[in-house]
Amino acid sequence: MKSQLRRITVGLTLGLATAANAIDISWDDDKSVKSAASTIAYGLVKYYTGNNTGDTPGNLPDPYYWWEAGGMFGTLIDYWWLTGDESYNEITSQAMLHQVGEDIDYVPRNQSLTEGNDDQGFWAMAAMSAAEHKYPDPPKDQPQWLALVQAVFNEYASRWDSKHCNGGLRWQIFTWNSGYDYKNSISNGCFFNIAARLARYTGNQTYADWAEKIWDWETEIGLISDKHEVFDGLHFTAGKCPTTNDSTQWSYNTGIFLYGAAAMYNLTESKSWKTRVDGMMDDIKNKFIKNDVIFEQFCEPTKQCDQDQQSFKGYLARWIAATTLVAPYTYETLSEILLSSAKKAATACSGSPASGFAGMTGTACGFSWLGGSFDGLVGVGPQMSALQVVMYTLVKQASAPVTNSTGGTSEGNPGGGKINDGSDDKKFAFADPTMADKAGAGILTCIILGSYVGGIIFMLN
Ligand SMILES: *[C@@H]1O[C@H](CO)[C@@H](O)[C@H](O)[C@H]1NC(C)=O
Ligand SMILES: *[C@@H]1O[C@H](CO)[C@@H](O)[C@H](O)[C@H]1NC(C)=O
Ligand SMILES: *[C@@H]1O[C@H](CO)[C@@H](O)[C@H](O)[C@H]1NC(C)=O
Numbered sequence: 001m002k003s004q005l006r007r008i009t010v011g012l013t014l015g016l017a018t019a020a021n022a023i024d025i026s027w028d029d030d031k032s033v034k035s036a037a038s039t040i041a042y043g044l045v046k047y048y049t050g051n052n053t054g055d056t057p058g059n060l061p062d063p064y065y066w067w068e069a070g071g072m073f074g075t076l077i078d079y080w081w082l083t084g085d086e087s088y089n090e091i092t093s094q095a096m097l098h099q100v101g102e103d104i105d106y107v108p109r110n111q112s113l114t115e116g117n118d119d120q121g122f123w124a125m126a127a128m129s130a131a132e133h134k135y136p137d138p139p140k141d142q143p144q145w146l147a148l149v150q151a152v153f154n155e156y157a158s159r160w161d162s163k164h165c166n167g168g169l170r171w172q173i174f175t176w177n178s179g180y181d182y183k184n185s186i187s188n189g190c191f192f193n194i195a196a197r198l199a200r201y202t203g204n205q206t207y208a209d210w211a212e213k214i215w216d217w218e219t220e221i222g223l224i225s226d227k228h229e230v231f232d233g234l235h236f237t238a239g240k241c242p243t244t245n246d247s248t249q250w251s252y253n254t255g256i257f258l259y260g261a262a263a264m265y266n267l268t269e270s271k272s273w274k275t276r277v278d279g280m281m282d283d284i285k286n287k288f289i290k291n292d293v294i295f296e297q298f299c300e301p302t303k304q305c306d307q308d309q310q311s312f313k314g315y316l317a318r319w320i321a322a323t324t325l326v327a328p329y330t331y332e333t334l335s336e337i338l339l340s341s342a343k344k345a346a347t348a349c350s351g352s353p354a355s356g357f358a359g360m361t362g363t364a365c366g367f368s369w370l371g372g373s374f375d376g377l378v379g380v381g382p383q384m385s386a387l388q389v390v391m392y393t394l395v396k397q398a399s400a401p402v403t404n405s406t407g408g409t410s411e412g413n414p415g416g417g418k419i420n421d422g423s424d425d426k427k428f429a430f431a432d433p434t435m436a437d438k439a440g441a442g443i444l445t446c447i448i449l450g451s452y453v454g455g456i457i458f459m460l461n
């Protein structure tokens with residue numbers, strides 16, 4: 001995620017027409033929900049250009065960053081799992097394999113100038129979902145889902161930085177990226193989430209130990225409060241940690257820790273993990289729900305969520321749904337949140353914007369679900385979030401994530417990844433970028449625009 005490199009598409013509010021075709025769903029009829037999901041998914045995949053001749057499989061076009069494509073393919077894997085619709089499996093498998101990179105770890109060289117631990121994590125979590133849902137395994141001579149996740153896990157473990165702040169992952173992988181002096185909850189949340197799920201999937205205690213360690217670090221350093229609030233991150237210097245804190249609370253941070261804690265509860269059945277799951281559920285209710293509907297509390301009310309942030313609450317829906325399967329006692333509470341949010345999201349999928357959407361007329365999804373009508377903000381984030389919250393209402397009928405002793409077939413490689421030898425800064429063999437590249441990567445920072453201008457992308461200093 002690139003908060004240093006933030007582009008804001010502000011209010012595509014011109015030229016709206018609210019159309020006849022809104023998505024109408026009978027919520028107690030799976031076929032109706034699946035059909036609606038298929039309509040929304042169609043609109044989502046229309047944003048994807050990576051399967052066009054000459055384009056790169058796995059990339060979304062500008063202004064979407066690489067990590068969000070990982071979020072999208074994770075969504076499409078779950079879409080197949082929940083609906084059985086194979087329409088997008090071909091582009092999904094192609095993208096998931098094309099982007100593994102030279103070291104089979106989701107650090108493709110093309111992304112190395114800007115890729116952070118969180119970016120890598122969204123692709124790894126997509127691969128984990130593929131293993132857990134028995135998404136078709138790649139041909140034998142190709143990288144395998146479980147092995148890819150283990151590679152990312154191993155690299156995360158090798159990047160654990162005990163020299164500052166008593167541990168934790170930095171936001172960035174590479175020294176040259178701004179944010180290398182920042183430790184954040186989403187990067188550590190990705191590590192925690194895959195560690196917990198690998199522990200549950202493989203039964204290997206090493207993963208469970210890491211999940212404990214990451215949780216303990218997050219709480220001891222204050223990024224998870226005793227009320228289970230999850231704060232964005234902290235800056236540090238060689239001599240001082242923290243120097244400053246960013247205490248913004250984002251929905252996906254709570255979600256990523258919720259599902260990891262639920263996976264640990266499933267594995268251990270311990271009271272302490274149950275308490276943590278319950279705490280995260282309380283935080284969701286306290287912070288990210290308004291009038292029974294999920295919302296991005298920090299930026300949605302002021303319409304200032306950027307492209308990245310417009311996708312966050314969809315991942316919260318994803319991890320809420322996954323939690324109901326591995327901690328079924330949460331189903332009653334969490335499924336109500338999903339259903340009431342999905343109902344509003346579906347009514348917000350009724351747009352026919354003049355530009356920015358290529359799905360079926362009258363089915364563009366807006367970003368905010370609170371009003372229950374199309375708000376004019378379209379793009380991958382709004383469309384993908386709406387797809388997720390709608391399709392995850394199917395979770396009760398869906399098969400639970402497997403493990404390697406309950407039908408999982410994905411082949412692992414516990415030794416995968418490119419392991420750091422312990423010297424913090426020189427872990428990747430390829431050359432440092434040139435000065436020009438550095439300027440290009442570091443120069444853009446974010447300014448939230450106060451005014452709305454239709455369909456124009458602003459990039460300010
Ligand atoms: C890309 O994939 C989409 C969705 O499966 C499909 O409709 C489209 O025809 C594909 N494009 C190419 C060039 O193969
Ligand atoms: C990297 O970029 C090149 C040139 O655009 C492209 O051909 C290649 O497929 C890309 N590789 C990945 C993994 O994105
Ligand atoms: C599951 O994975 C663990 C750890 O990698 C391994 O020891 C065990 O043999 C595997 N079990 C099965 C049924 O494959």
Ligand SMILES: *[C@@H]1O[C@H](CO)[C@@H](O)[C@H](O)[C@H]1NC(C)=O
Nearest residue numbers: 221222223234242243244245
């Ligand atoms: C950052 O948060 C931690 C934990 O809540 C707190 O101990 C510390 O004083 C805060 N530091 C700053 C600079 O705000």
Ligand SMILES: *[C@@H]1O[C@H](CO)[C@@H](O)[C@H](O)[C@H]1NC(C)=O
Nearest residue numbers: 266269325326327328400401
């Ligand atoms: C663990 O997950 C399985 C589904 O995989 C579920 O049937 C079981 O009830 C869960 N265990 C607990 C303690 O909730």
Ligand SMILES: *[C@@H]1O[C@H](CO)[C@@H](O)[C@H](O)[C@H]1NC(C)=O
Nearest residue numbers: 150154204205206207414415
């Ligand atoms: C368990 O995971 C650790 C860490 O990746 C690895 O070193 C070890 O070989 C794994 N054990 C088994 C039985 O797979």
